[in-house]
Amino acid sequence: MTAKCLKVVQVLPELNSGGVERGTIEFARELVKLGHQSIVISNGGRQVNKLEAEGSTHIQMPVHKKSLMSLRQVRLMRQQLLALKPDIVHVRSRVPAWIVWLAWRKLPKESRPKLISTFHGLYSVNFYSAVMARAERIIAISDCVHEYILKNYSVSPNKITRIYRGVDPESFNKIASLDAWKDALYAEHPELKNKRIILMPGRLTRWKGQEAFINMMRLLVDANPDFHGVIVGEADPIKEHYKTELLGLCEAKQLQDSISFLGHRSDIQNLYQLAEVTCHMSNKPEPFGRTVPEALAVGCKVVAFDRGGASESMKDAYPQGLVESDNIELFAKKIIELSEDNTDIRLPDAFYLSYQVQETLSVYELALVEQ
Template sequence: MADVESVKADMARPLKIVQVLPALNSGGVERGTVELARELVRGGHTSVVISFGGRMVDGLIAEGSEHITFPVHRKSLWSLLQVRPMRRLLESLAADVVHVRSRAPAWIVWLAWRRMNPATRPRLVSTFHGMYSVNFYSAVMARAEHLIAISNCVKSYITTNYKVDESRITLIPRGLDPAAFNHDACTPAWKKTLFQQYPQLKNKHIILMPGRLTRWKGQEAYLQMMSRLIQLRQDCHGVVVGDAEPGKQHYFDELLAMRSALGLDEVVTFVGHRSDIAPFYGLAAVTCHMSNKAEPFGRTVPESLASGTPVVAYDRGGASESLNAGYPQGLVAPDDVVGFAARVHDLIDADAVIKLPENYYLSSQLASTLDVYRRLLGRV
């Protein structure tokens, strides 16, 4: 009986989890890391994040995690000089699990971890956030003891290209916070402030395009789609939320030139990087997902659906999986801009019946991730 009680106590013991990623500026990986850290703290666990820093660090610390600034961001052989300092850091942290989320830090962590005492070192987990190019550099993500895939298409990619046994992979969709993404996020006060800043949005059906300004995200196709949509109805206004990646301001300039060439200067507004994406979903009539290649997950799809806003997306990749699960009528054939505009037009006035499964929420992601940790630690 005492042994059973000790096992139960060990299973319930709070864990110390270290997540490692290049930086904490913006993006889905970064947001996912911060959200999981917050949920770990809420669950009574100790959360540590190692990165080179960024604008999300203050919020991470305010929510109860510890942040350690460490040069894990460089894709360079010079990063190998960080292996010994990383090993000392991991030994001092005495964590239960180290969870790597990107290739450059994964190399530093793995090289440090493999020289640690197997009896006392933490367990090593990696999350495949993308369908990485198949080469020696990317293969480090498959060297962890257990792998998490964020979608079925990513899981299939891992098994096909890295020959990893399925028993070492767990499918866990990236979860969203229902306290942030819901029908009530778009408040009258928020709308009033936004309309003061952008009066052109008032009394319009907002067609939302969230995401970093980068060529594969599909902003060019979005502008082409808006050009066709505005021919069908003039009561729409496009809103692009997101900024250009460092060193790629020229792409934003290209988009502005394209907007002008299509005669959309008064029809599409770029609002730049925003930390208040949730109310934008609530404001929108339709959210667009137009990546020109299969995206590993596409978190804007479940975020919008959780906010009660229909999504139109190309039928491919992880975005297709979540849209199939919650709002399949939003799917259109890949790269069909004409069909995309027609579907947006049809859905603006339609009654949306959205049912997003529970496994797309943070509570499910946390429970599933903790289950991975505890199984590795032999506590299940």
């Protein structure tokens, strides 16, 4: 790991909820702990206070809108980079990447920071997405993302490093006692008490698989009415209609008393520990599937469709939980089978934050020594 104090600028659309946002904040905190200078540029959001409290600097810029109007930010971004003089600029999304790249390429070569991108998604293959491959070094968050980059962009394999998104052990670990937390939860949601909780975390969006979860819960409840589904996550304001659809599906399946919608929660670790099983049911390949290693780190069993990045952590840590994609009958049977399994779960080191930080700093080092 580099002994030099680095000035690192991370750029992403916003700092609200989501895995990219949380990962950015965690990485920023670790940079500060290691003596580096951490700066984040975004349009802001509810996690800015946390970021700043942990020692990073936040600069608010409207780098979030998928609009040609965002190109107006290029000049201001160039001025920011000239003033900040960072060693590294790390882009984590396509709109910010365009703004940064257009600003960066017009800087004098001797004044340019090293440009790093992380592919957090299996983006649509087009000119717009290709900006992520223009960085000097590229990080892929899973093997399937690594393969996607090589397949779709003219990038040397030597430019790409696969680094899993790391779980923070300070946030995801086994807590000795949840008694007080449970009392508060049951006061708010009495329907959960004395139930066998089956957890479905994730934003309310069609591809995450909440519909499949509801259909699967009908099978589970038929087998054992003690099973109770818990859907955790919120819908984007423009997708509130999807939550209405999900509530209607619960009603059609007569599951109003067997599935609870908890919305956005900041206590997801405790819910992992309370749950018998966490479900991952995305209906298309997910780049990584952060909920899988988070739940496994806490010791919660996971059942997941065998597709995309989510299956990579499952194969390494809990292969018995993988199920043929889109087969909800097998999914329900697997939950029933594993609910009686007391096998100890150990998440491999490669899925923890410390490993991610070390590997990312190694990528920065490689970039800094290149001409």
